[in-house]
Amino acid sequence: MDGAGNDFVITDLREGGRMTAEAAQYLGDRDGPFGCDQIIVLEERRERPFMSIWNADGTAAGACGNAARCVAKILFGEEGGEALAFGSPSGDLRASLQDSLVEVDMGSPRVDWDEIPLAEPCDDTSSLPFDPALRARFGLPSPAGASMGNPHATFFVDDAESALLESFGPEIESHPFFPDRVNVSAASVKDGVIRLRTYERGVGITAACGTAACAALVNAHRLGLTGREADVVADGGRLRIRWDEETGHVLMAGPTCLHREGRF
Secondary structure, X not given: XXXXXXXXXXXXXXXXXXXXXXXXXXXXXXXXXXXXXXXXXXXXXXXXXXXXXXXXXOOEEOOOHHHHHHHHHHHHHHHOOOEEEEEOOOOOEEEEEEOOXXXXXXXXXXXXXXXXXXXXXXXXXXXXXXXXXXXXXXXXXXXXXXXXXXXXXXXEOOXXXXXXXXXXXXXXXXXXXXXXXXXXXXXXXXXXXXXEEEEEOOOEEEOOOHHHHHHHHHHHHHOOOOOOEEEEEEOOEEEEEEEOOOOOOEEEXXXXXXXXXXXX
């Protein structure tokens, strides 16, 4: 399945079995028979659905918004209704149907330095004191940091399309300033719409990243670049992100698509 172009192999293990790092690497390998951005495991925990997330390199991830929407689409097909909840590594997720779109409540963003996390204290995480020499090499501004269950660094540039993400993404992903590694995004804002490209931790450049879109909206609003709601356009499609003022939660709505299914 994919959510706005962010593609997954969703493995249903509710009747038994377990995922391993080696199996995740096999399923995620784009030179193999499958290939995807992340591997999602659907299982039962405490008598309710739970999704766990594996990156294509075999490492675990704490959150994936587009995968959550895909899992919700599967569960809506099984259970019916217009709202449901299921578990994830970063906590319970609530989903609803909005016409043809699936919306997921991604919870509250974390913007304190030790929650992102960063290697050193920082009073203003909307403008991180990140490696001036590296930024100068690529002509990058100070990034804004946030966690949506996984860490994000958003670089607001004049033109996200021309940003050399394939070059600076790998360097920043594993930079010691981010002790848990980081998802790296180049974003630009025009007419209230965010154009976003993301180098995902443990994966590489992807067609879309839901948590990156959520972090981009949060960071754009903190910097006064957008309101609390905006469309985020990734290479693979468009997401609608809303940072609810009353609850503090970030909600993400967008399309999902089932490409194929089978048993192995």
